[in-house]
Amino acid sequence: MRIDAIFTDLDAHTLDPARPRATKIGVFGNRIIGFDEELDGVTADRVESLGGATVLPGFNDVHCHTAWFGLTLASVDVTALPGGLDDVYSALEKAAATTPAGEWIDATGYAHRDYDGQYPELARLDEITGDRPLFMRQTSGHAAIVNTEAMRRAGILDADFEEPVGGKVVRDAAGHPTGLVEETAQALVQDLIRPYSLDTLVEAIDLATAYYAKEGLTSFGECGIAYGWIGHSPIEITAYLRAREEGKLRARAQLMPQAxxxxxxxxxxxxxxxxxxxxxxxxxxxxxxxxxxxxxxxxxxxxxxxxxxxxxxxxxxxxxxxxxxxxxxxxxxxxxxxxxxxxxxxxxxxxxxxxxxxxxxxxxxxxxxxxxxxxxxxxxxxxxxxxxxxxxxxxxxxxxxxxxxxxxxxxxxxxxxxxxxxxxxxxxxxxxxxxxxxxxxxxxxxxxxxxxxxxxxxxxxxxxxxxxxxxxxxxxxxxxxxxxxxxxxxxSGQGADKGTLSRGKLADFVAVDTHPRNVAPDEISTIPIRATILGGTFTHDAR
Incomplete structure (x- = not known):
């Protein structure tokens, strides 16, 4: 019998009590066909040595925001900058210098707790950005910081403006907007940017899932797509289909539409x-x-x-x-x-x-x-x-x-x-x-x-x-x-197909240098990822 691949020289912890450990894994048609002695006499198109690595079932992050994450990789990153708000202002100044007049400045990663509970001053943001609207998303995703130009375009400064249900435009003691918009109020500004183009979303999925592969992720739940303040386009599913067709989807996606x-x-x-x-x-x-x-x-x-x-x-x-x-x-x-x-x-x-x-x-x-x-x-x-x-x-x-x-x-x-x-x-x-x-x-x-x-x-x-x-x-x-x-x-309702290394399940696994039990608890995150395998094919290979 000839199969697609045999992975050897490994220590697999299968999480399947019927066969907790294995040293060889056979793959046929994207699925695991057998282990160890079950592969005796079997040949394969590929024999892949994993160099003694510990092998675990592929990692699965059931609640993440993949397209959003991909977009952040191309945004101004203001996450926990060491120089405090001065560094935030500096990062925005650099972005403004290369952003054409009237175009959006997109920043991400702001968390007020990283800056002693402070938020950027609206007057300073306006000074930096001028007529360029700013949308700076907080790390939580449940609030954003915008400038006066963005609020003007969104109608927030209009005399007849009404707060949206489930959201708030935060104001100072005098009743003036501070630039902080919470929850559903973010959509007032986001809707000026969206819908993103399919090209932009496919690129974001490409960037994000390439990142995932390096971390051992083989599955994820894309939590909240297409609609609401968390979605990016009403045809966001099409972006995933295109990413798949173009070889830019490197992990299995469970897509969860926003209500x-x-x-x-x-x-x-x-x-x-x-x-x-x-x-x-x-x-x-x-x-x-x-x-x-x-x-x-x-x-x-x-x-x-x-x-x-x-x-x-x-x-x-x-x-x-x-x-x-x-x-x-x-x-x-x-x-x-x-x-x-x-x-x-x-x-x-x-x-x-x-x-x-x-x-x-x-x-x-x-x-x-x-x-x-x-x-x-x-x-x-x-x-x-x-x-x-x-x-x-x-x-x-x-x-x-x-x-x-x-x-x-x-x-x-x-x-x-x-x-x-x-x-x-x-x-x-x-x-x-x-x-x-x-x-x-x-x-x-x-x-x-x-x-x-x-x-x-x-x-x-x-x-x-x-x-x-x-x-x-x-x-x-x-x-x-x-x-x-x-x-x-x-x-995720997918236990029949993945989650353990078992015969008949998808051949999704991650090879790491050592089992996380073998290091101090605060060193688990430093364990190198040697390879990520999706359906028997490498999505990441650092052997």
Whole structure:
């Protein structure tokens, strides 16, 4: 028998209890056909030595923003610049010098916590940019900083301007805009830039997934596309199809449309259709390279900017954040969407938002049953003990980001105060309670390197030497690896095809220099990636 490839000289940790370890992997037709003695007498078109590397199932980041990340790679980066706001102004000055008059300056990576809680002065931004509109996105994605020209073009300065539902234009004590726009208010400016062209999006996907390959990523969930303030074009799926056709898609993509685009569908009354997308598009369409996942809903905002909806006020503040819309409106949208065949991915960070998200998903499942692609709570930032059994009983997946610990963990701890911080971005409690938990980064809102994410699950270390939330939520190395492999596949409804190295599953794996258990916890992120293999083909090869 002759097959496509045999990978040798490796130590595979398969995460499959039926065969936990292997030293050879055979591939035929993009899938694993056998291991070790099963390959005796078998020849192959290619025999690839991995030089003694440790092999793990391919990494899977179930909640990231790939096109957005690709766009940031071509933007002005203002992430944690060492010289403070002066360095931010300097970076924008350099950009303005090469940007034609009237054209947009696009910057990304600003986090006020990196700058002692400060925001750039609007007058200084205007001085630098002149008639060039500025859109500078905060790292969280839930707020942006704009200049006066951008606000003028967006109508924010008009006398009859009204705040959008679920968003805010932040003003000073005199009522003047400061340049900070939160949540849905960002779309007022973004809509002047969008839709991005397909050429631009294909280039962004190309840049992003080339980056992913170097980090061992073979699958990802593109969380929130096509619509709303997080989407880039109403034909964003086409950009992914083009990237695939042009050889620029280097990982398997589960695409998750943003709920803002859903609308009433004039289907036959017997079908019980609520709201959806045209032609009956829904969760489950596609193949093992590009598929349609759940619909992404926003219940609330971000804890880093204190817009996430809490039961009680933030520590030392007079407000508890806010939901993105009236709770009854959000509930009706979620139930109508589920009735139409879509699975749900509900962004809920604050505990008030988590309360509503759990109630709505449970009610939807009771009425319409469970789906092959499970329902999820994205982030699940503040989950109380009483929620755990409900989440487990109903098979609701959670996607907490341990990757937030380093950059914004200290700030979130402070926002919650001593009594609530133990509930912050839990991990071990989910696993111990039997709640399905899938690994993710929310990139570019946080560092998306999976080995760094695994390290963060293990240490939860913050920038100031604390831990995010509670040390009781730290995972073992094996639990953290499973979150980004086997559990990520299950949480995406794709466990039959990936997540473990098993005969018949897709031949997606990553070769690293050593197993993460073999190094100190705070050194996991430094382990070199030797190779990334997608369907038996190298997407990254540093042997």
């Amino acid at each position: 803002d685009g859903l609308h009433t569908i004039a289907a036959n009354s017997a079908d019980g259709f609520g709201i959806g997308l045209d032609a009956g598009l829904r969760t489950g369409l596609g193949d093992n390279l590009i598929s349609i996942g759940p619909v992404k809903f926003f219940m609330d905002g971000a804890m880093s900017g204190e817009t996430a909806a809490m039961r009680e006020n933030y520590a030392g503040k007079d407000h508890p954040g806010y939901l993105q819309d009236d709770p009854d409106v959000l509930r009706r949208q979620i139930l109508d969407t589920y009735a139409s065949g879509w699975s749900l991915a509900v962004h809920a960070i604050g505990d008030a938002a988590v309360d509503a998200a759990i109630e709505n998903i449970v009610d939807a499942q009771k009425k319409y049953g469970r789906r092959a692609v499970p329902n999820r709570i994205e982030h699940a930032g503040l989950v109380h003990d009483e929620h755990l059994a409900t989440l487990a009983e109903h098979g609701i997946v959670v996607t907490p980001q341990a990757a937030f610990a380093e950059a914004i963990g200290d700030g979130m701890n402070a926002s919650l105060g001593a009594d609530r911080r133990r509930l912050l971005y839990r991990a071990k409690s989910f696993i111990d309670a039997g709640v399905p938990m899938a690994g993710s980064s929310d990139r570019p809102c946080a560092d998306g390197n999976v080995l760094r994410g695994i390290e963060a699950y293990v240490t939860r270390a913050t920038r100031d030497g604390d831990v995010m939330g509670s040390a009781a939520e730290c995972l073992s190395v094996d639990e953290a690896i499973a979150a980004y492999t086997s559990q990520a596949a299950i949480g």
